[in-house]
Amino acid sequence: MSTTGSSPELRMVPVDAVDVLNPRERNDKVFDEIVINIKRIGLKKPITVTPRSQANGTERFLLVCGEGRLKAYRTLGQTEIPALIVHVSDEEAFIMSLAENIARRQCRPLELLLGIEQLRDKGYKAKDIAAKTGLTFTYVQGILMLLERGEQRLIVAVERGEIPLNAAIAIVGAGDDDKAIQSALQEAYEAGTLRGKNLLEARRVIERRKTLGRSIQHASPRKREPVTTTSLVRAYQKEVESQKLMVKKAEFTQQKLLFIATALKQLFTDEHFATLLRAEGLDSLPRQLVERIWPGGHAA
Structure with missing residues (x-):
């Protein structure tokens, strides 16, 4: 992606003039801490935005980075917020926002999955995603392979540390062969990457994958039988x-x-x-x- 050669400009921008391009759900406790810190010591790092001129001549901005800080300012009733102004296209702003969220690694597992998936859908290869997010190439390549197979449940387990990535890939390769899946777990155990509590968690995830399906978001709910006299x-x-x-x-x-x-x-x-x-x-x-x-x- 390309940006203008000039350095970003730092200035105050109206809070109500900033539009969030890639909104994220946030933990209420974490957000409350952000609000308290800003109220106590002020904003330590400005948000990043890119300007967009409107048909009526007014100027608005797309948020690239700093959604939590922007929401905190709105909660505190502030009308302006310090912002770094960068000049990038809509797609570049979207990619920068995704990469920023993933690189911080403060998102939930499904948000991380969604971010990598969106970058892939934008045409970025595993090497490019790794370079933009700070994740390792091996990790991104493995996650993309699991994504292609629709293995959301395993991806979340990998991100939570319940199953090592190489074991998750081996489980996918085993298909529906229970013996092959157990063999993959045994290899991970012998390699020292899956021990104790994590081994029990891995078995639980595999059992849920078998009974509830590979996808979390699209797992079909159980149909309730209508109440009749019978x-x-x-x-x-x-x-x-x-x-x-x-x-x-x-x-x-x-x-x-x-x-x-x-x-x-x-x-x-x-x-x-x-x-x-x-x-x-x-x-x-x-x-x-x-x-x-x-x-x-x-x-x-």
């Missing part, structure tokens, strides 16, 4: 069966407890057994069990 009867029957099963389990548990209590009561009548338990420090029992063995509350 569905209500079926739900009632299912609940009755569940209650019956619970009662059976409770009765079985009670029978086992009765057997244990009877057996212990007989064993405790054997003085040798009682002496052995005392010698090993095992002569005490839970109060609830004592009450069942000796309803009177004392040992025989």
Whole structure:
């Protein structure tokens, strides 16, 4: 991309005259911190804009960098904001804005995905995207490959550090072969890039990918069955069966407890057994069990 040879001009521009070209969703807590810092110490870094003349002769600006700072100024009721003026085309401003957001690495995983995807759709190759964003060529190339396969769920897992990029690529290469997928996880484990908690997270992501699909944004929601008299009867029957099963389990548990209590009561009548338990420090029992063995509350 090309810009004019002159250095950017720093001047005050009307806050209401700046249009956001590439808006982003922001974390409320982070935004509140930006507002507090600006209110306390002022603006440490000016925003970057490019001028656009209107048909009525007025001048407006496209925001290139600094959306959070601009919104903070608006929140604080400021009418003007310090800005660096650069002279670039609409597309150049859009690319600069995307590259700035990605390079800062403060965006959420899906925003990072969207930024790289938009740069790719603008015709930029992996090498160009890496140079403009500060990301490594290997990382961008791997993400673009996952994008082409529609693997949003794996991309988000990679960006969150749940799965290493090379393991994610191996998982895609394995297709739907569970053994091949497990082999990819095993290789990542042996290489030391996937251990402990991350290994469990990786298995969870793979299971969700299998059941919910590869895409996050376009994952089809489960259809709800309409409520009818038949569905209500079926739900009632299912609940009755569940209650019956619970009662059976409770009765079985009670029978086992009765057997244990009877057996212990007989064993405790054997003085040798009682002496052995005392010698090993095992002569005490839970109060609830004592009450069942000796309803009177004392040992025989």
